[in-house]
Amino acid sequence: MINAERLKREMQTISTFGALPQGGMSRLAFSQEEAQARAYIKTLMQALGMNIREDAIGNIFGRIEGELPLPSIAIGSHLDSVPLGGFYDGTLGVMCGLEAIRTIKENGISHKRPLELIIFSCEESSRFNMATVGSKVMAGKLSKEALSLLKDKEGVSLYEAAKAFGCAVETIESAKLSPDTFYAYLELHIEQGPVLENKGIPVGIVTGIAAPIRYELTLQGRADHSGATPMNMRSDALACAAEIILHVEKIAKEEAGETTVATVGFANATPGVLNVIPGSVRMGIDIRDIDAKALEKAAVLIEKGIEEIAQKRGLIYTLKELTHDTPVSLDKKIIETLEEEAKKLQIPTLELPSGAGHDAMHMPYVATHTGMVFVPCKEGISHNIAEEVNMDDVICATEVITKTLITLANEG
Template identity: 35%
Template sequence: MPDLVAHGVLAGLDEIADTGRDRRAGGYSRHLWQSADLELRAWFTERAERLGLNVEVDRNGNTWAWWGAPGSDAVVVGSHLDSVPGGGAYDGPLGVVSALEAVARLQAAGFTPGRPCAVLVFAEEEGSRFGVACLGSRLLSGAIDANRARALTDRAGITLGEAAATAGLDPAHLGRDQESLDRIGIFLELHVEQGRGLIDLREPLAVASSILAHGRWRLSFTGQGNHAGATPMTDRRDPMVAAAHAIVSVQQAALASPGSRATVGRIEAVPGGTNVIPSVVHAWLDARAETDAQARAVVAEITARVQAPHAGCSTSVVEDSWTSTVTFDPELAARLVRTLGGLPALAAGAGHDAGVLAARVPTAMLFVRNPTGISHSPDEFATLEDCVAGVEALDTLLRELL
């Protein structure tokens, strides 16, 4: 990203360009309270303090940088810094860096906010460590039960409560944070677009109109672990075969429901030896659709298909998370469109912290064009010109909202 530095715009992306690089998967792997995430938190604190912002971490691990004194009815702008395994450089960090850059520009212009303002970085937006997306905003808003959240485990068997304690938080205080929530008068999130909408519209920016209903489910197939060489094919109860059959069924069910999306992006065999027939195979399903009813219907169809007996194995389906269709505050969206001169509206297929907060506070999103149309991949991208347009839009909006 040397061009960003050379032009003096969004230099923050270059500052974190080496943090969390994943040499095996490509791209970045930045997960909650692990080394890359801790480095990013330190970077954000240092960069915010350079602007004279006062940084605090809330009871759920979300980081706030206040411009002036904290208070109610605040305009809060931000995104996240964590990533999926092998993710791109823009998903999340673009929104954080753009928010800091917009504040810096306002300060340089001598602008003084007329109401409280903060840049907010959410914890565990991708859900890559503990399996629940937008975990920081769900905890903040009370959208997830605190006891359930504390018991979530990562791949090493560490619970969220244990990880929180290691990070210096009190696990007993995880959960709905009404004091912090009450401070938010408006939440605004800028995000790189995760799709082709702006490519097709030939526009650099859009205002979000909605987010698809979406959720995650854990599919578990239980068979009989055994020796790969000593067990005849006809004597096997192989859960990997059952899982493979189910994954094909997932694709078939989604294709039969136009507009639905269903993905199995992670699979785990227990015990995981090359010469061992697994005893259990876990697969994680991500399913989405335009309406709650359609998403639930496609998951019900998938469940019926995968629970049909196959390879002598038993199957269970457990819901890990669910987010209903989000419609962003229409009055706030209209205000953004007016202020920015008629931007198009765009529905999102990806979930965001703004979508979680939308049920609690007036919330809006800005999308920045991604000329590859690819996200959750090292190929994710945004041009210098479009990034500048995003910062300028935030600058304009903050002048209007503050």
């Protein structure tokens, strides 16, 4: 039903924006490369006759009216990437969503409800240490003040970056949507894990999305000469950080829940030279789980351990919570509809949870029904230039979401 060759061709084109010589791409939020990708997708949306608007944080909405003035069916994802990332994380969902809506329109298929494509702003946390910014703003979870506090490595705040990008962030409250703005929201994404490929299943139907709790931890010791300071007279911030890193790992592996994961993603020591005892360390801690109780348990235990380790070593610490999200169970109605449409198409599916966060986790605040589809990725590799998909799987998944959009768009 869909135009597979067109989808492949347009994926190749949009992948040139931010492409790297060694493969993969870097397309950070609010960058020139993202602006180029956004401009390209807008030309495709305009050619389809979509009514296009942008909100105060830069989320793009492309809409085709339905036969009745009912809440719309939306589908979408994001275009920004991590540094040295792959071509498919986020972008694939945008392009497949566009192809699904275009297929419906080109074939003259009736739909009572409007259809919308959403390109979310700043989904990746790579630049500002907060993920899913666009959907959080849409759900009313982020204020102007919060955007000003989030800063990149150069000290540029998210507020400043968005404003320089052309977003009307001074009116950020206008981007908040009311509950049930959308009748349903769908998102297609690569799995970012190995399950579907290992089982030989082309389409995954997501049952729930894990949520993160994230911290920035600063440890303040004392910088001293590495040769002249006895071991029992040191206040080594990096040694303290090492103990905390192992503590974080131990909590996730042994004491929280079966699905808990925790990562210390960076530990930056100052002054960072060979012959000086590190006087301070800034580090990032990321805890995730699909079980809300286990997630909270892990956070409490990790916080307690940080306090005990820093106190034992005589260091001052500051723990700043960056993100505190709640795991989300996705809509059974959407799960069943996706499975039914896949069965009609004779496409095998598998139900599975998402360990990674996605914009879909915030859409239940503004959509009556929310669902998500996964496409296998080679060896489960993602956030990496080696990220790769099988286009046959992509085509299967796009056919499933197209049929699902048609079914949902014709519900009263």
